[in-house]
Amino acid sequence: xxxxxxxxxxxxxxxxxxxxxxxxxxxxxxxxxxxxxxxxxxxxxxxxxxxxxxxxxxxxxxxxxxxxxxxxxxxxxxxxxxxxxxxxxxxxxxxxxxxxxxxxxxxxxxxxxxxxxxxxxxxxxxxxxxxxxxxxxxxxxxxxxxxxxxxxxxxxxxxxxxxxxxxxxxxxxxxxxxxxxxxxxxxxxxxxxxxxxxxxxxxxxxxxxxxxxxxxxxxxxxxxxxxxxxxxxxxxxxxxxxxxxxxxxxxxxxxxxxxxxxxxxxxxxxxxxxxxxxxxxxxxxxxxxxxxxxxxxxxxxxxxxxxxxxxxxxxxxxxxxxxxxxxxxxxxxxxxxxxxxxxxxxxx
Numbered sequence: 491x492x493x494x495x496x497x498x499x500x501x502x503x504x505x506x507x508x509x510x511x512x513x514x515x516x517x518x519x520x521x522x523x524x525x526x527x528x529x530x531x532x533x534x535x536x537x538x539x540x541x542x543x544x545x546x547x548x549x550x551x552x553x554x555x556x557x558x559x560x561x562x563x564x565x566x567x568x569x570x571x572x573x574x575x576x577x578x579x580x581x582x583x584x585x586x587x588x589x590x591x592x593x594x595x596x597x598x599x600x601x602x603x604x605x606x607x608x609x610x611x612x613x614x615x616x617x618x619x620x621x622x623x624x625x626x627x628x629x630x631x632x633x634x635x636x637x638x639x640x641x642x643x644x645x646x647x648x649x650x651x652x653x654x655x656x657x658x659x660x661x662x663x664x665x666x667x668x669x670x671x672x673x674x675x676x677x678x679x680x681x682x683x684x685x686x687x688x689x690x691x692x693x694x695x696x697x698x699x700x701x702x703x704x705x706x707x708x709x710x711x712x713x714x715x716x717x718x719x720x721x722x723x724x725x726x727x728x729x730x731x732x733x734x735x736x737x738x739x740x741x742x743x744x745x746x747x748x749x750x751x752x753x754x755x756x757x758x759x760x761x762x763x764x765x766x767x768x769x770x771x772x773x774x775x776x777x778x779x780x781x782x783x784x785x786x787x788x789x790x791x792x793x794x795x796x797x798x799x800x801x802x803x804x805x806x807x808x809x810x811x812x813x814x815x816x817x818x819x820x821x822x823x824x825x826x827x828x829x830x831x832x833x834x835x836x837x838x
Contacts, residue, residue, distance in 0.1 A: 746801025
């Protein structure tokens with residue numbers, strides 16, 4: 491399986507319950523940013539630039555948990571900034587897991603070895619390590635030497651301790667796909683349990699615009715990547731990949747991945763900020779969703795990132811006959827006997 495059985499069952503029950511009650515818009519993955527401070531200045535990251543004036547602000551654990559409860563999404567992606575420098579992160583993780591949620595802890599990997607003792611392996615928890623290439627390329631992207639090596643050592647330590655580990659890779663215009671193929675092959679030898687892949691999005695706060703791709707450039711890139719991506723345990727759904735290759739269209743469902751940070755609920759989406767709301771209810775009801783999306787807002791024209799379109803694949807927006815079977819078959823099978831199967835034996 492591509493995901494832990496418990497996560498698959500919980501997500502299916504959650505979606506089924508919403509559908510039975512006739513609810514059309516609901517979150518799948520909550521993006522929780524307890525702080526925006528980071529130890530790196532990655533070239534393509536908009537957070538440390540967008541929130542420069544409040545970079546030292548952080549949420550309390552109680553604020554985080556209240557937002558998790560209000561949102562109700564079964565999966566929480568703890569991100570930032572670098573969440574592993576958030577002082578109360580171990581307590582926050584324990585509290586969220588105690589609510590029977592699933593967690594992806596998104597990190598650059600530099601603090602995993604140092605802080606691994608603060609966490610316990612469970613099938614509800616992934617370390618999600620960001621890697622944008624092999625050593626030279628990745629260190630260039632994050633603007634510091636030695637980051638790749640420390641992230642790899644962190645992955646090794648986490649796997650040795652029995653944790654689930656996945657990686658997240660952003661594809662830029664200059665990305666060498668042969669290098670990404672090499673990276674995924676290497677990570678497979680380390681026992682990494684899965685990979686998330688997404689094209690970069692041109693944040694307004696990032697001035698280095700030449701690194702981002704147009705919609706057609708994204709599709710050309712992902713069509714070229716199809717063969718080697720199929721060899722690996724992608725956590726990127728086949729329907730979303732079809733969208734990236736240009737084989738189908740999807741509607742953006744930004745409400746599926748809402749973001750909460752020290753300023754509140756970020757509207758309309760993880761990437762565009764037109765305002766912040768104090769409550770999730772206000773965010774859902776007051777955001778003018780009809781104004782956003784391709785053909786309606788020029789900022790959305792070339793956006794194809796997972797935060798907006800992966801929920802569409804899972805929720806069945808623009809669904810086609812056979813999509814449900816395609817998603818089920820994809821989740822129940824994984825190429826090359828993914829490490830996830832052996833990892834789960836020790837966690838369940």
